[in-house]
Amino acid sequence: MSEARVLSDAPWLRSGPAARVLKLLNGDGEEARVIGGAVRNALLGIPLGDIDIATTALPEEVVRRARVAGIKCVPTGIDHGTVTLVVESHPFEVTTLREDTETFGRKAKVAFGRDWVRDAERRDFTINGLSVDAGGVVHDHVGGLADIEAKRVRFIGDPGQRIAEDYLRILRFFRMHAAYGVGEPDRAGYLACIDGRAGLSTLSAERVRMEMLKLLVAEGAAVALQAMADAGLLLPVFGGVTYSGPFAAMIAAEREMGLPPSAVRRLAALTVAVTEDAKRVSARLRLSNAEAKTLDSMGHRWWRLATSDDARARRLLYRLGEDAYRDRLMLAWARAGGVGDGAPRWHDLATLPQRWTAPKFPLKAADFISRGIAQGPALGHVLALAEDAWLAAGFPLDPSAIAAVADQAAARFARDHRL
Template sequence: MSETCVLADTPWLTSGPAARVLALLNGGGEEARVVGGAVRNALLKIPVGDIDIATTAIPDEVIRRARAASIKSVPTGIDHGTVTLVLDGHPFEVTTLREDTEAFGRKAKVAFGRDWVRDAERRDFTINGLSVDADGVVHDHVGGLDDIAARRVRFIGDPGQRIAEDYLRILRFFRIHAAYGTGDPDRAGYLACIGGRAGLAGLSAERVRMEMLKLVIAEGAAVAVTAMADGGLLLPIFGGVAYMGPFAAMIAAERELGLAPSAVRRLGALTVAVTEDARRVAARLRLSNAETRALDSMGHRWWRMAGMDEARARRRLYRLGEDAYRDRLMLAWARAGASHDTAYWRELATLPQRWRAPKFPLKAADFVARGIAEGPALGHVLTLAEDAWLAADFPLDRAVTAAIADRAVARFTRDHRL
């Protein structure tokens, strides 16, 4: 049975670009509504991101109306009925109501329709199957209102069938639960995900990456990821061991420090014990170059971060830079286990807030003046001098740094004397 309620305190629905799109597409025998995540978030009273719109109008009619109103239209998914309208720099995906005729995930064959119930029934989860019209009336054809009230994530219809239509819905089930659900995942959905886990192998790495990076930073990530591990769903994704203890500890450490959740940092805690793990995970998920470098840096001898005094920590911070230092240190913290000492790790993690490394005061010219020729020899001497400067705790006195330079030259000359 369909239910309705009225959505209050939604200024984006009564004025601004979204309201203009609805006004454009309503009338003349056609109807448009906001659908999906925007409705869900508005009901949960959390920030609304992208606003997607469904309409009875076919794509050609959407484009015709947009052109008449001098609104830019882009046929971003025209075969599936999606046209993107751009107003005041805000993109709105407008999709004609659809019915699946053959289900093959993203390659499903669809027919355009005018039935709001059938359109809702082809979506993934009940809390994503709601729509709201221009008057603020929320239409629920799938039981989403009750599930929002209960903070429960359920598949629409038969979970196994929904998953077989697109196996990415396995990951979306846990990601949406982590973001909007409470308690354990819905049992029927959970069992269907376990039953369909072989289908994960057919997903593109890019789609898996997108879902996993969103999942690990969600509010309820610890519960959702633990459920995935218990159901044997992480091995097909990562191709190796998942470390649930360090993952939970990383979340706790971020909260202890007041840091925003970091997807790569949490992914490192979950999957990385050595650099080989980092490279495997980066390849399987096709992480970006920046993400790959960060994950690899975290896994590089992270255990050396444990037991440091502040002098040694300053040297590490100088060598690594603030971001890499903090990430690697936090991986060591997360993997500390029984030796966990919050006060000790917090002191090390907040070092960049208390101390900023000075610049190495010696230059190439200082060594050329001491008779070192340009080329590999010069680079070698600079390295020796920098190491000595770090060991001396970053002195800036000119007499001290000159003595460091003299000793570096003397050592190089001695070591390379024929």
């Protein structure tokens, strides 16, 4: 199986950093092509992302040519044939053609080669097995062009074998389908993922996190995740119940608000009903500190927003800040069903930060020292009492109202502590 097509709209092949790398590596008996995702995206007319290059030249020859040309070269994976060339601040991974001689998970033993067909056949999916040369000719040895046209994600060769080589390909199958496929996932690949699901337990949390966060924001995420749930693949990933309804509702609410897709917001909708869920998912995926904090905040008593009036919403916005308020509100909205009869009210709550800015708490430590409160822990306590009272009073800024709040807080503190 071999097919070629000319990529007509690819100015980056004629000039610029990528063209310079291809020119450097072509000639004197060697050939270089752009491979993988950049070719796929160029054919689909979407942004390229990283541009990876394959070459018949051995790593030592790649390094030699780069040094002669004055191009920065980083040996990022030279034992496996990969070096990174940096041209005009753009990094390009350059990998010598390879073929697997033994496979055992991610640690396949490879030999360098010069056969473009064998190199393509060792990749994961047909739409990632394409390459394009400096002249714009797309080379297809695995049926990727037809699958791009059909918007179909298929493993190259035997799906079970591809998965056994790296079980992360189970998650990649659904992530790629969410991004580039339509309809039901490829049947053979789907069944192979089910057969190989025990292998998910061998994957590092960091690799699982990377794939799942990408999947969550893909265009077809809801369909792909439902297929994973039907196949029993979400429980091994998250270790708990998942909620397809709130996930779909979160997508609808984001669109209603004109918000860009958020992986963490969508993760909360899919997995979090209470803060214990947030802690489990954060640990299981080893989320970053910021991601874990966001997930935990979203799960904290989100249900109170379902019956929140404007006054309570303002107090919460003041306490949380705009971003955390919006995220928790979006989770409550999603769990309430998303866009529907109650959407106008949820929309009003979600746009509160654009309509109202919380004033700054007007009282300071000096206001209570002058009322006889000693410096130390007592001062922090009375300040907290005063802030609560100020919020409950509706954020008054009139000097007499502020003084009354301070007097009441100081008196309450004195009464409680018998000063």
